[in-house]
Amino acid sequence: MAKQYDVLFRLLLIGDSGVGKTCLLCRFTDNEFHSSHISTIGVDFKMKTIEVDGIKVRIQIWDTAGQERYQTITKQYYRRAQGIFLVYDISSERSYQHIMKWVSDVDEYAPEGVQKILIGNKADEEQKRQVGREQGQQLAKEYGMDFYETSACTNLNIKESFTRLTELVLQAHRKELDGVRTRASNEMALAELEEDESKPEGPANSSKTCWC
Amino acid sequence: MEYEDKAGRPSKPPSPKQNVRKNLDFEPLSTTALILEDRPANLPAKPADEAQKHRQQYEEMVVQAKKRELKEAQRRKRQLEERCRLEESIGNAALTWNNEILPNWETMWCSRKVRDLWWQGIPPSVRGKVWSLAIGNELNITHELFDICLARAKERWRSLSTGGSELENEDASFPAADREASLELIKLDISRTFPNLCIFQQGGPYHDMLHSILGAYTCYRPDVGYVQGMSFIAAVLILNLDTEDAFIAFSNLLNKPCQMAFFRVDHGLMLTYFAAFEVFFEENLPKLFAHFKKNNLTPDIYLIDWIFTLYSKSLPLDLACRIWDVFCRDGEEFLFRTALGVLKLFEDILTKMDFIHMAQLLTRLPDHLPAEEFFACIATIQMQSRNKKWAQVLAALQKDSRETEKGSPPPRH
Numbered sequence: 001m002a003k004q005y006d007v008l009f010r011l012l013l014i015g016d017s018g019v020g021k022t023c024l025l026c027r028f029t030d031n032e033f034h035s036s037h038i039s040t041i042g043v044d045f046k047m048k049t050i051e052v053d054g055i056k057v058r059i060q061i062w063d064t065a066g067q068e069r070y071q072t073i074t075k076q077y078y079r080r081a082q083g084i085f086l087v088y089d090i091s092s093e094r095s096y097q098h099i100m101k102w103v104s105d106v107d108e109y110a111p112e113g114v115q116k117i118l119i120g121n122k123a124d125e126e127q128k129r130q131v132g133r134e135q136g137q138q139l140a141k142e143y144g145m146d147f148y149e150t151s152a153c154t155n156l157n158i159k160e161s162f163t164r165l166t167e168l169v170l171q172a173h174r175k176e177l178d179g180v181r182t183r184a185s186n187e188m189a190l191a192e193l194e195e196d197e198s199k200p201e202g203p204a205n206s207s208k209t210c211w212c
Numbered sequence: 213m214e215y216e217d218k219a220g221r222p223s224k225p226p227s228p229k230q231n232v233r234k235n236l237d238f239e240p241l242s243t244t245a246l247i248l249e250d251r252p253a254n255l256p257a258k259p260a261d262e263a264q265k266h267r268q269q270y271e272e273m274v275v276q277a278k279k280r281e282l283k284e285a286q287r288r289k290r291q292l293e294e295r296c297r298l299e300e301s302i303g304n305a306a307l308t309w310n311n312e313i314l315p316n317w318e319t320m321w322c323s324r325k326v327r328d329l330w331w332q333g334i335p336p337s338v339r340g341k342v343w344s345l346a347i348g349n350e351l352n353i354t355h356e357l358f359d360i361c362l363a364r365a366k367e368r369w370r371s372l373s374t375g376g377s378e379l380e381n382e383d384a385s386f387p388a389a390d391r392e393a394s395l396e397l398i399k400l401d402i403s404r405t406f407p408n409l410c411i412f413q414q415g416g417p418y419h420d421m422l423h424s425i426l427g428a429y430t431c432y433r434p435d436v437g438y439v440q441g442m443s444f445i446a447a448v449l450i451l452n453l454d455t456e457d458a459f460i461a462f463s464n465l466l467n468k469p470c471q472m473a474f475f476r477v478d479h480g481l482m483l484t485y486f487a488a489f490e491v492f493f494e495e496n497l498p499k500l501f502a503h504f505k506k507n508n509l510t511p512d513i514y515l516i517d518w519i520f521t522l523y524s525k526s527l528p529l530d531l532a533c534r535i536w537d538v539f540c541r542d543g544e545e546f547l548f549r550t551a552l553g554v555l556k557l558f559e560d561i562l563t564k565m566d567f568i569h570m571a572q573l574l575t576r577l578p579d580h581l582p583a584e585e586f587f588a589c590i591a592t593i594q595m596q597s598r599n600k601k602w603a604q605v606l607a608a609l610q611k612d613s614r615e616t617e618k619g620s621p622p623p624r625h
Contacts, residue, residue: 017440018400036407039400041441041525042516045571060568067397067440072479073516094393 005049005058009169010080011162014102015087016095017066020121023152024087025063028162033152040065043077052166059166071105078109083169085161087119088136090149091128096120096135103143115168117146119161124151306335309342317345330541331587333534340452346540347461355456358428365427369395394438398426405443406529412447421450425459432463439475441520442466448524448536470544474519484613485519486511488606489548495597496552500559507567511551514574518554519547526577531586545595545602553590557581 013021022040026032029046044063049056062081064074078084086102088095099118106116118140120131133149140147146168148161251258258266308329313320320326334342372395402422403413411418425446430438445465449458466475473481489511494501504510517526522539524532539546554577555562562570595602 017397036413037404038407038525039404039440039443041520042575043513044575045568047568047572065440068393069437069439069477072477073482073512076512 005056007055007170007173008058008060009082009166009173010060010062011083011085011165011169012062012064012077012081013085013087014064014074014106015066015085015119016089016092016098019066019087019089019092019095020152021066021085021087022063024085024119024121024150024158025061027152027155027158029061031155033155035153042070042073048162050163050166052163052170055170057166057170059162075105075109078106078114079111081110081114082173083115083117083165084110085117085119085165086145087121088131089122090120090131090133090136091122091125093130096131096139099139113172115165115172116143117148117161117165117168118143120147120149122151122153123149123156124154302335305329305332306337309335309338314338314341314345321346327541331538334537336452336533339533339537340449340457343449343452343536343540344457344461347464349460349464351460351464351467353432353460353463357432358456358459361428361431361459362424364431365424368431369427394430395427397440398423398430398438398443401438401440401443402426405447412443418447418450421455421458422446424455425450425462428459429463429466433466436466436472436475439477439520441517441525442475444521444524448522448529448532451529452533468544470519470547474516480613480617481610482512484606484609485548486515487609488602489515489551491597491605491609492548492593492595492602493552493555496593497555497559500555500562503563504570507570509567509570513571515548515551517575518551522547523550526575528579528581531581531583534583534587548602549593549595550590552593553586556589556593557586 013025015021017039022037022044023033025044025046026034026037029048040063042065046061046063047058048061049058051057062077064070064077084106086099086106088099090096103116106114118136120133120136122128136147136149146164148157148164150157150161152158313326313329330342402419405412405422407413410416412422413419422443426438426443429436429442429446442462446458446462449461449465452458453461465471470485472478473485490501493504493511522532523535526532527535535546535550539550542549554574558573562573565573597605600608
């Protein structure tokens with residue numbers, strides 16, 4: 001227990017410039033929101049330790065520059081990540097369209113078994129909305145990802161989405177540790193197996209579970 | 213109770229606090245919160261000796277506070293004197309630059325005397341001029357060319373806002389969607405350039421200038437376009453030069469090999485720069501170098517921001533300008549020397565940190581850096597490795613990477 005954390009994960013935030021990646025992160029780690037952030041050049045870092053299912057997880061979050069030109073550089077960081085947030089802005093159709101490109105980059109450069117989650121940010125800007133909630137859900141479903149609409153401004157679903165991705169990574173990681181050879185897609189089987197191992201605080205098996 | 217309390221005194225007695233105040237020729241600021249208030253009416257009166265004791269204690273506190281404030285006043289006076297001295301020396305330096313150096317630029321700029329003065333920092337009043345001269349105008353950009361580029365940029369903004377597409381066929385290799393994205397990104401980034409200065413944002417005094425320079429540049433160099441980080445460089449130039457000269461300096465600065473490599477994101481060449489940096493890193497700070505290697509902290513993680521924005525985003529602005537001063541004198545190698553200076557300044561702390569703490573420190577340097585100590589650190593960095601200078605090391609590495617490229621397909625990352 002002397003250690004400050006039990007396990008360390010690296011999560012990465014990617015998505016177009018200006019969708020609010022840095023804002024999401026600041027809200028999550030410092031509970032702060034500034035409408036005028038300085039642009040991220042290259043990569044920035046934050047860290048937070050959270051407890052998921054009784055496990056202290058230290059998460060390092062890598063916050064990347066969104067401009068396409070920088071992707072040659074930021075792609076290099078994909079392989080160091082265990083979990084990836086794909087972020088678009090609900091008031092920007094273009095940022096949503098680009099998610100497909102971001103996903104294909106992830107598929108190409110990230111390690112196998114990397115956990116992904118789709119985020120539609122700026123949910124507070126309802127009057128400027130260009131991307132419907134169901135569009136986000138649909139896309140997430142297509143790629144087999146969880147989906148959250150978030151707002152760093154009003155603190156909507158921030159903790160939930162970060163915790164959810166951490167949970168997913170933890171599940172994938174545990175499986176690896178326990179040597180359970182289960183297809184990642186077969187979540188029910190995994191949960192059952194872990195229940196069999198009688199872990200009272202095993203990871204939640206359903207995507208609806210929120211740790212709050 | 214109330215009446216009992218007051219009974220023994222003459223009518224409307226001054227409160228103890230007023231008594232004490234009368235005895236003081238000035239009231240120390242820090243004690244205002246300590247002043248004894250009258251006891252709330254619902255409490256029994258203080259015995260006289262206790263009241264006396266409290267009054268005494270209060271006066272002692274006041275004396276202490278007075279001493280502290282006197283000390284503070286002396287410190288401020290010293291600071292003021294120091295500032296006056298500094299301003300005088302800046303004034304003198306400005307005279308030297310204006311009267312001696314600038315009129316004889318070609319012959320004097322590389323002299324020992326000028327180089328030494330340069331290292332001290334260029335006085336703000338001549339900074340822009342010196343930067344312009346040092347950066348030069350290899351591209352022969354004229355004010356007219358700037359006007360032409362700006363006019364084209366404005367046309368594009370107009371056609372974008374009206375949804376027109378009359379420019380669609382121009383620059384076929386740069387699709388309209390990209391151009392549009394790039395123009396929108398400029399708008400977004402301007403609001404995110406030194407937001408705390410509040411001068412570049414919409415409605416601020418330098419907003420249009422910054423917009424013009426970045427827009428004109430994308431028309432001047434559509435092959436490079438707008439890349440994040442540029443807004444910071446243009447902003448620093450705007451603070452020191454008028455619009456046209458800032459544009460000339462901006463375009464020429466970005467045309468330098470190191471800047472071109474980074475802004476075009478020529479990944480192979482960037483890796484070569486990082487490799488050259490690591491040669492000097494290991495040479496100058498071997499222990500820290502080993503620590504970084506062990507923690508897998510690669511130079512791209514902290515260097516990208518520093519090189520792309522020429523430290524203007526990561527260092528306090530006055531310090532960044534001093535880095536720019538010497539960068540104008542020494543060229544790209546000074547950017548890497550500065551990086552090693554930062555690492556040296558924080559060497560002791562960094563050696564005790566793990567990856568994430570190092571990465572956080574380096575990507576977000578403290579707001580206050582001791583300027584003189586920092587420059588002293590930079591001064592100790594030797595840009596010589598086994599008798600090879602920066603340019604030679606870089607050239608050798610470039611040759612190596614070209615040869616491996618020829619020999620085998622480049623490794624996929």
